[in-house]
Amino acid sequence: MSELTLTVMRLGFLAVLWLFVIVAVQVIRSDLFGTRVTQRGSRRDAGRPQQTARQQTSAPPQQRAQQGGGGRRGRNAPSKLVVTEGTLTGTTVALQGQTVTLGRAHDSTIVLDDDYASSRHARIYPDRDGQWIVEDLGSTNGTYLDRSRLTTPTPIPLGAPIRIGKTVIELRK
Amino acid sequence: MSSPTNSPTQHTSTIGAIGAPSRRNTELALLVFAVVIPVFAYANVGLAINDQVPAGLLSYGLGLGLLAGVAHLGVRKFAPYADPLLLPLATLLNGLGLVCIWRLDQSKLLQSLPNFAPAAPRQLLYTALGIAMFVVVLIFLKDHRVLQRYTYISMFGALVLLILPLIPGLGANIYGAKIWINVPGLGSLQPGEFAKIVLAVFFAGYLMVKRDALALASRRFMGIYLPRGRDLGPIVVVWAISILILVFETDLGTSLLFFGMFVIMLYVATERTSWIVFGLLMSAAGAVGVASFEPHIQSRVQAWLNPLNEFKLSQAGVKDGVLHSEQLQQALWAFGSGGTLGTGWGQGHSDLIKFAANSDFILATFGEELGLAGLMAILLIYGLIVERGVRTALAARDPFGKLLAVGLSGAFALQVFVVAGGVMGLIPLTGMTMPFMAYGGSSVLANWALIGILIRISDTARRPAPAPAANPDAEMTQVVRPS
Numbered sequence: 001m002s003e004l005t006l007t008v009m010r011l012g013f014l015a016v017l018w019l020f021v022i023v024a025v026q027v028i029r030s031d032l033f034g035t036r037v038t039q040r041g042s043r044r045d046a047g048r049p050q051q052t053a054r055q056q057t058s059a060p061p062q063q064r065a066q067q068g069g070g071g072r073r074g075r076n077a078p079s080k081l082v083v084t085e086g087t088l089t090g091t092t093v094a095l096q097g098q099t100v101t102l103g104r105a106h107d108s109t110i111v112l113d114d115d116y117a118s119s120r121h122a123r124i125y126p127d128r129d130g131q132w133i134v135e136d137l138g139s140t141n142g143t144y145l146d147r148s149r150l151t152t153p154t155p156i157p158l159g160a161p162i163r164i165g166k167t168v169i170e171l172r173k
Numbered sequence: 174m175s176s177p178t179n180s181p182t183q184h185t186s187t188i189g190a191i192g193a194p195s196r197r198n199t200e201l202a203l204l205v206f207a208v209v210i211p212v213f214a215y216a217n218v219g220l221a222i223n224d225q226v227p228a229g230l231l232s233y234g235l236g237l238g239l240l241a242g243v244a245h246l247g248v249r250k251f252a253p254y255a256d257p258l259l260l261p262l263a264t265l266l267n268g269l270g271l272v273c274i275w276r277l278d279q280s281k282l283l284q285s286l287p288n289f290a291p292a293a294p295r296q297l298l299y300t301a302l303g304i305a306m307f308v309v310v311l312i313f314l315k316d317h318r319v320l321q322r323y324t325y326i327s328m329f330g331a332l333v334l335l336i337l338p339l340i341p342g343l344g345a346n347i348y349g350a351k352i353w354i355n356v357p358g359l360g361s362l363q364p365g366e367f368a369k370i371v372l373a374v375f376f377a378g379y380l381m382v383k384r385d386a387l388a389l390a391s392r393r394f395m396g397i398y399l400p401r402g403r404d405l406g407p408i409v410v411v412w413a414i415s416i417l418i419l420v421f422e423t424d425l426g427t428s429l430l431f432f433g434m435f436v437i438m439l440y441v442a443t444e445r446t447s448w449i450v451f452g453l454l455m456s457a458a459g460a461v462g463v464a465s466f467e468p469h470i471q472s473r474v475q476a477w478l479n480p481l482n483e484f485k486l487s488q489a490g491v492k493d494g495v496l497h498s499e500q501l502q503q504a505l506w507a508f509g510s511g512g513t514l515g516t517g518w519g520q521g522h523s524d525l526i527k528f529a530a531n532s533d534f535i536l537a538t539f540g541e542e543l544g545l546a547g548l549m550a551i552l553l554i555y556g557l558i559v560e561r562g563v564r565t566a567l568a569a570r571d572p573f574g575k576l577l578a579v580g581l582s583g584a585f586a587l588q589v590f591v592v593a594g595g596v597m598g599l600i601p602l603t604g605m606t607m608p609f610m611a612y613g614g615s616s617v618l619a620n621w622a623l624i625g626i627l628i629r630i631s632d633t634a635r636r637p638a639p640a641p642a643a644n645p646d647a648e649m650t651q652v653v654r655p656s
Contacts, residue, residue: 005220006220006221006517006520007517009217009220009221009517009518010217010514010515010516010517010518011514012213013210013213013214013217013517013518013543013547014514014515014543014544014546014547014550016209016210016213017210017543017547017550017551018546018550020203020206020207020210020265020550020554021550021553021554021557023203023206024203024258024261024262024554024557025557027196027199027203027257027258028258028557028560028561031196031257031258104650115650115651116650116651116653117650118650119650139650140650140651140652141650141652141653
């Protein structure tokens with residue numbers, strides 16, 4: 001066997017061996033797995049995919065704008081949510097621009113101990129103008145604003161009673 | 174998008190673990206690669222030595238491929254989420270070892286030795302048995318936590334395995350170290366290799382129970398934590414056992430391996446640096462103490478300090494009751510003549526090491542024929558196996574699995590260090606085998622079992638978590654019925 005062939009094979013073998021090591025390290029690199037952040041609301045917002053995507057990409061500026069824009073909402077903006085009837089009577093929740101969820105589920109903002117409430121019953125959130133909106137989340141017995149059962153997300157007037165099962169809440173200044 | 178929006182979904186993000194994909198196809202691709210490399214090496218050896226492609230190339234390639242395929246199918250069936258790298262890395266090392274052993278079989282010098290027998294066919298048989306062992310571990314060890322039940326039985330079993338070579342009639346004293354036993358019909362067996370795994374099971378089970386006592390109940394003295402006497406007990410017992418091995422079996426490597434493994438696991442279980450300080454001090458004291466009266470160890474230390482002198486004494490045929498060996502100096506010369514890029518497969522003269530060239534000293538052949546570049550790649554592959562073991566320990570959810578994975582990969586790393594360090598003259602040479610590469614049935618079998626257990630733990634660790642239990646809130650909501 002010629003000297004040249006053997007030299008080529010010798011160097012070729014080393015190259016192949018190192019290639020294996022590099023490929024193995026690449027596999028390790030692609031193998032890193034950890035945690036993933038998912039938007040919990042994304043399934044409910046399936047009908048509004050565009051908005052959801054936009055929210056995800058620009059979440060930090062939104063928060064900043066919201067905190068800074070607190071003064072713009074004027075004097076009539078509600079500042080707290082008060083439970084006026086039901087087992088939680090007297091409870092108040094300060095409104096700070098984040099979504100308030102109501103239901104029997106333990107991770108709700110207001111956990112309702114009420115057989116007539118669904119585990120995820122309703123949520124109250126501010127829209128882009130700072131107007132608070134109540135939305136029924138497909139509950140069994142429905143959410144009532146004044147006397148009418150909600151079918152779509154509806155703006156909440158100050159002091160209007162929202163009834164969920166035996167619980168009544170309203171927004172106050 | 175100029176005006177900011179108030180999103181109803183703000184602050185409702187959840188953080189969940191991403192289930193690792195199964196990665197079996199990656200494993201298969203790497204496995205093919207890991208089979209092709211040894212086949213390339215095999216052809217290269219044949220061309221360099223006999224000027225022709227070896228006749229057995231096809232059957233060798235198919236055989237190795239078949240073995241790897243069986244192992245892969247076993248993993249696919251019984252551990253589908255296991256780490257994708259462990260099996261290909263081990264296969265590559267085993268294949269390269271086989272080629273190197275075959276290459277040394279071709280050496281005229283070694284063939285002229287009185288008790289020469291071709292080692293490669295036997296090693297191929299051991300490899301097949303090793304892969305069978307691997308698959309058997311995967312089949313019968315459905316969950317590594319089962320091993321936890323056998324904590325103290327493992328301790329007893331490990332002690333029995335270690336004592337076996339000392340039993341007269343069963344043990345065999347081969348070249349100064351009493352670490353073999355003769356099994357009729359099977360040849361000699363090295364129980365120490367298996368004791369390594371069994372002992373790791375015991376340490377993991379014991380430390381899982383006792384780690385809080387070991388970590389928390391301690392006094393602070395001069396910046397390090399001193400453990401209480403009753404907690405110090407087990408470490409002293411293990412130390413004494415490893416010293417006894419050293420004295421009675423004159424096996425420095427195994428005692429270093431066991432004690433080092435225990436200290437590593439103790440450190441991982443308790444996070445106390447003081448244990449490492451203690452461990453190092455105790456092993457140093459033990460080694461120095463034993464070396465002061467054990468002639469076999471003394472000669473090893475002499476050979477380490479003065480390899481050239483030993484070589485001269487050996488060449489001169491001095492008989493002063495101590496075994497003078499030229500091996501270490503020959504190995505050092507082999508590394509030296511290899512240089513950076515090596516001489517190429519089949520063109521070195523590492524057969525000058527003669528005895529044990531294909532077992533303890535197999536790394537010298539790699540060093541000479543593949544050079545520094547090849548040797549570093551091989552050591553990196555060993556390092557990657559250890560890394561995957563530690564990564565498995567990090568990912569494991571149960572403390573027993575964590576400790577067992579750390580212990581096994583630590584033992585593997587220590588063994589590589591002890592052998593490579595010994596052959597390269599960094600530490601005194603001890604009679605241990607390079608995992609997967611060196612000729613020896615016990616070593617191949619035990620290490621395949623070790624990889625099997627690691628794969629089992631990593632399968633459990635990487636398996637996606639089962640769906641969470643039904644939400645307790647999800648009971649039926651009562652419906653308002655208008656009356």
